[in-house]
Amino acid sequence: MIATRTPDVPPQAGGASASASRLVAFATFMLPIGALLLLWEGTVRLGLADATILPAPSMIVARAWELLNPVGSQHSLLLMHIGVSLWRALAAFVLACLVAIPLGFALGLSKGAYRALSPLLSLLLPLPAVAWTPIFLVAFGQGDITIIGVCFLGAFFPVLYSTIQGVRGIGVHAIWVVRSMGAGPMDLFRRVLLPGALPALISGLKLGMAHSWRTLVAAEMLAALSYGLGYMIFAARSYMDVSTMFVGIVCLAVIGLLIEHAIFGTLERMTVARWHSSGKVRGAR
Amino acid sequence: MSTTDLASAKPLSVAGATPLLRNIFARFGVIVVLLALWELAARLGWINTFLFPAPSNIAATIWTQSGPDGNPPYAMPMHVLRSMIRLLAGIALALIIGTVLGVLIGMTRWARMLFQPLISIFMPVPTLAWTPVLLLLTGIDDRTTIIVVFIAAVFEVIYTIVAGIEMMNVKLFWVARSMGASRLQIFFRVIIPAIFPYLITGLRLGTGYAWRALIAAEMLAASSFGLGFMIYDASEYMSTNVIYAGIVLIAVLGYLLENVLIGRLEAATTEKWGVQSER
Numbered sequence: 001m002i003a004t005r006t007p008d009v010p011p012q013a014g015g016a017s018a019s020a021s022r023l024v025a026f027a028t029f030m031l032p033i034g035a036l037l038l039l040w041e042g043t044v045r046l047g048l049a050d051a052t053i054l055p056a057p058s059m060i061v062a063r064a065w066e067l068l069n070p071v072g073s074q075h076s077l078l079l080m081h082i083g084v085s086l087w088r089a090l091a092a093f094v095l096a097c098l099v100a101i102p103l104g105f106a107l108g109l110s111k112g113a114y115r116a117l118s119p120l121l122s123l124l125l126p127l128p129a130v131a132w133t134p135i136f137l138v139a140f141g142q143g144d145i146t147i148i149g150v151c152f153l154g155a156f157f158p159v160l161y162s163t164i165q166g167v168r169g170i171g172v173h174a175i176w177v178v179r180s181m182g183a184g185p186m187d188l189f190r191r192v193l194l195p196g197a198l199p200a201l202i203s204g205l206k207l208g209m210a211h212s213w214r215t216l217v218a219a220e221m222l223a224a225l226s227y228g229l230g231y232m233i234f235a236a237r238s239y240m241d242v243s244t245m246f247v248g249i250v251c252l253a254v255i256g257l258l259i260e261h262a263i264f265g266t267l268e269r270m271t272v273a274r275w276h277s278s279g280k281v282r283g284a285r
Numbered sequence: 286m287s288t289t290d291l292a293s294a295k296p297l298s299v300a301g302a303t304p305l306l307r308n309i310f311a312r313f314g315v316i317v318v319l320l321a322l323w324e325l326a327a328r329l330g331w332i333n334t335f336l337f338p339a340p341s342n343i344a345a346t347i348w349t350q351s352g353p354d355g356n357p358p359y360a361m362p363m364h365v366l367r368s369m370i371r372l373l374a375g376i377a378l379a380l381i382i383g384t385v386l387g388v389l390i391g392m393t394r395w396a397r398m399l400f401q402p403l404i405s406i407f408m409p410v411p412t413l414a415w416t417p418v419l420l421l422l423t424g425i426d427d428r429t430t431i432i433v434v435f436i437a438a439v440f441e442v443i444y445t446i447v448a449g450i451e452m453m454n455v456k457l458f459w460v461a462r463s464m465g466a467s468r469l470q471i472f473f474r475v476i477i478p479a480i481f482p483y484l485i486t487g488l489r490l491g492t493g494y495a496w497r498a499l500i501a502a503e504m505l506a507a508s509s510f511g512l513g514f515m516i517y518d519a520s521e522y523m524s525t526n527v528i529y530a531g532i533v534l535i536a537v538l539g540y541l542l543e544n545v546l547i548g549r550l551e552a553a554t555t556e557k558w559g560v561q562s563e564r
Contacts, residue, residue, distance in 0.1 A: 032402045116315045126539040128497035134520030134528045214411040218501040237417040253410040
């Protein structure tokens with residue numbers, strides 16, 4: 001998206017000048033962000049904004065340090081929240097993959113099943129996963145089962161949909177050729193179906209994890225009993241603790257970015273970009 | 286697992302039967318069969334009817350809640366209407382602000398340098414994480430939900446518009462400029478028509494996100510009406526009928542919004558202006 005497109009810098013040959021121009025690019029990228037933070041800080045310091053409603057960045061950093069509690073004797077509260085949130089999102093994501101990928105392959109391979117189920121899918125796909133929360137709340141009450149269940153549904157449909165699209169995108173000819181050469185079902189799966197569906201599958205996984213993470217926030221606000229970033233933000237509302245809310249928001253954004261770029265970006269580079277490198281745009285997606 | 290499926294998939298069109306009936310059955314057959322099974326299982330007591338009330342009961346709930354006997358009277362239309370108003374208000378805001386920002390980013394160097402970093406730090410924040418902050422800033426009223434809808438939709442609008450401008454042919458500007466068009470004229474006569482199809486695509490994607498965000502925001506931040514409020518409120522009274530009724534409405538409305546309404550609009554604009562391939 002636009003986000004990843006850093007200012008255009010012509011690639012230069014010399015090592016020193018290249019790193020210098022990258023530095024300049026980074027500086028021009030950070031400049032507006034720094035300016036915004038300074039402006040924000042100044043507004044609060046000068047008393048133009050109410051610090052209890054809009055705390056200055058320095059106060060948010062101080063609050064984050066306090067919550068992180070790196071030198072204290074007790075456990076770090078912020079890390080607990082982050083850990084619990086990550087655990088829930090990952091559990092939901094893994095469960096969703098375990099169900100959605102095999103189902104996606106089955107539906108992608110069988111035209112009849114796909115045609116029969118596609119109306120159902122197109123009805124369920126745009127349905128917000130959070131809408132299921134009340135049902136889970138009635139059935140299981142507040143707690144991890146509800147949260148993971150809702151995130152599971154959030155991750156399930158993107159993964160399923162991309163898997164189906166990936167499998168359906170494989171040309172019939174490739175399958176015929178390999179089969180006519182005497183490949184068994186396992187060979188077919190390993191040599192044709194899996195690599196063929198992989199680009200769509202990986203983007204589906206990425207989307208699924210992103211959905212799981214985004215759904216998690218809402219689910220934790222609605223149904224968490226104790227820990228989790230969403231719970232932290234929503235509970236801070238009762239104490240008018242806006243600094244804690246902003247700490248939570250920053251953590252959510254940073255972790256979301258890390259998952260998307262550090263984990264799935266690497267996965268994409270290791271697999272799709274290496275296998276389908278011809279004609280694909282690298283870097284910018 | 287794959288071999289038999291693939292073999293049988295090829296010569297499907299041979300079988301007779303009237304094509305229209307087949308088509309209808311193929312489209313809705315599975316849904317109808319599933320609903321019938323569900324109804325049967327609920328009637329025969331195979332499943333917990335408290336957690337899975339029969340489809341006929343859910344339909345009856347929608348019917349009574351839509352009429353004067355609802356609680357409050359005409360509850361369903363009121364909830365739907367309120368949700369739609371919030372959605373429209375938020376999307377209208379996103380369209381206006383998103384278009385302006387998108388055109389600025391696409392056309393001018395300073396806006397690109399200024400806004401791109403800011404957008405890239407705000408975009409990864411899950412939209413709903415803003416809800417508690419907005420609640421403190423504005424209180425529990427429509428403003429919170431409308432702003433959440435706005436945030437959910439605006440990035441998609443900006444993104445597609447910037448992409449649209451990048452796809453534009455520079456010669457169009459040269460021609461317009463050389464004929465002495467003013468900036469305003471260029472904006473309304475050249476840029477807006479050129480990015481319009483992209484705007485519609487952005488609108489469709491943005492509406493999808495906005496609809497999801499709206500339901501969740503209403504669960505967190507609405508005090509009286511809205512589909513999200515309705516289902517969350519119903520969960521506190523354990524009335525699963527109402528929850529399922531709400532989910533059905535949310536699914537159907539979401540489908541209609543994204544695919545039928547805006548899909549039509551998109552098809553019409555692509556037909557009229559012809560996107561992508563030419564520019």
